[in-house]
Amino acid sequence: MDDTENKERPVVRPLTRWSKLRRRIGWMTLFALLALAGTGALLLRYAPLPAGATMQSTRIVDYDGKLIASLQGGVNRQIVKLSDISPWLVKATLAVEDRRFYEHAGVDLHGLARAAWVDVRHMSKQQGASTLTQQLARNLYLSHERTWTRKLKEAWYAARLEQTYSKNEILELYLNQIYYGHGAYGAEAASKLYFNKPAKELTIAESALLAGIPKGPRYYSPHLHPTDSQARQRKVLQAMQETGRLSKEQAALAARRTVNVRPLPEEEERAAPYFADYVKKIVIDQIGIEERLLNEGGLTIRTTLDGRMQEMAEAAVKKGLKGGNPELQTALIALDPRNGYIKAMVGGRNYRNNQFNRVFASTRQPGSSFKPIMYASALEEHAVTPATRFRSEPTLFYFDHDRQIYRPSNYNDRYFNGEIGMRQAIAASDNIYAVNTIMQVGPDAVISMARKLGITSSLKAVPSLALGTFPVSPFEMASAFSVFANEGRRSEPIAITSIVDRNGKVLYESHPRQEQVLSPALSYVTTGLMESVFDRGGTAHRVANLLKRPVAGKTGTTDSDAWFVGYTPELTTAVWVGYDRGRSITSSEAHRAAPIFAQFTESALEGTPPHVFPMPEGVVSVYVDPATNLLASPQCPGQAVLETFLSGTEPKESCAPLGGSSDGRDEDGSGNRSIWSKFRRWVGV
The missing domain is CATH 3.40.710.10 (DD-peptidase/beta-lactamase superfamily)
Known part of the structure; x- marks a missing residue:
């Protein structure tokens, strides 16, 4: 047998179901992480920021632009450019809130690690370590709850802000957004609230005091806790010195300087x-x-x-x-x-x-102040004229087809007990004359006049309308x-x-x-009558x-x-x-x-x-005898007075006995003598 055949061959074991599942899960997890990372990068790069909650107070100003009221809805804010904010306030804010603002990308990793370590050691959420950008993100988009979820969202929004805006734009947004106490949001509103000046005019001492408030608006309020506010101001000045934004001499001088804080607006009348x-x-x-x-x-x-x-x-x-x-x-x-x-x-x-x-x-009830409206309607309808005379005495008036009786009276039951004209009636506010007038013109005409003049309240067509009872x-x-x-x-x-x-x-x-809505002539005659009230x-x-x-x-x-x-x-x-x-x-x-x-x-x-x-066209002024309201004549007792009428409604008869007036004016008050006068002179009568 060949040696190679005697060598052990590797044993290939078939994959179990569990192994296959684990491998599949691993690949899926890897793909998911890569997808999540890619999605996160895309979102961080391109996802739009939500609509910010920046609120600004509405200003109501008078005709000359002076402030009448600031509608806050709980918020007093006035948006300004960064260039309109004192550089001392900018330096003070950066020194005490975010010294590495121009170095980080929205989240200060060094500060975050330090804060996390402190939180873990104390088993609490004591450390914030939020950058200025994170504070802005929280104020714009999030609540102020102390949770890790909120911190993660805050960091994400801060990173998006840094990618969307420049550092100076973020600083401008922050200084217009941050809360400075007593309803004031933003540097401009706070500067006016505490110092009654725009933010661009803040001094070093004022800037340090203001920059110290957002850490605890209630605790560092110069109104509520002036001692704590001053201590916080000194801490801000020290931070400005440590970061090289102030010299030692500048910091010491600002710390000694007295800052005059204006009283809160609540103490002033609106x-x-x-x-x-x-x-x-x-x-x-x-x-x-x-x-x-x-x-x-x-x-x-x-x-x-x-x-x-x-x-x-x-x-x-x-x-x-x-x-x-x-x-x-x-x-x-x-x-x-x-x-x-x-x-x-x-x-x-x-x-x-x-x-x-x-x-x-x-x-x-407007009472007699309503009478000029009624008189204007009567003059317009030619129902009465300034020469019309009525008796001023207790009088019964029948209306509604004589089915009802109206018994008006004068103030303190004082009457002239004789005939008076419209001017005298208006001057003395005679009620009997007024009711006589409305009986002549009709209540419906008075209501129509009131509507033309802009009165929309409910009015009834009864005689008492003349006395302003509605x-x-x-x-x-x-x-x-x-x-x-x-x-x-x-x-x-x-x-x-x-x-x-x-x-x-x-x-x-x-x-x-x-x-x-009225003729200029009617307005002028009515006005002239009302001048007699004085x-x-x-x-x-x-x-x-x-x-x-x-x-x-x-x-x-x-x-x-x-x-x-x-x-x-x-x-x-x-x-x-x-x-x-x-x-x-x-x-x-x-x-x-x-x-x-x-x-x-x-x-x-x-x-x-x-x-x-101004006297318009359509008006004529003639001298009348005040005792009769007829055209004046030298033969009539009493001094003549000048009265104004709508053209065509002036008196045509003279108070003089038959024979005409001695001033060369005839019964119609004109300079032309009537045919009858000429005939009398011709026959020598």
């Missing part, structure tokens, strides 16, 4: 709080912007409010209510009648105690009277002129609309000395409400005074509305030259 709430309501309900975008989208809402006028309004209200019952409330709204811009708004006595805005409360809001009254002030043109009230997002994109822009014997004569310009308006008093609504060519204002629950007001309380109006109007228009109401 500007125009009722108006700010109204603006928010318009943005959501009318313009249709989502509430989350409103609160967190970093919008800039430019409004029509005049900051100086708002201060004047608040001062006038405070002075007007001084010394009265602390429960007595008020409302004031001022509009520019020329464009409908809301210039000032006070919705109550104290916003902190009660946020209810009484400017829009349609639960108040509730309306101060907002409606100011809007209605603005038509008289603007020569019959109605401008829709506007609070917002534009809304711009954080990128400067215009989301909304107002386009003021005007409609000619004359001797008028219901507002007590405040006439406070006003140094042409003003028209009307008082209104009920058992529980006091009003004054008035205007100049530049400003219309409605003031209401009363109690929220309809409690009766005293006589002295009823006289508080007019002084508030007068003080506000004159102070708000300080520096604005007085302007007369």
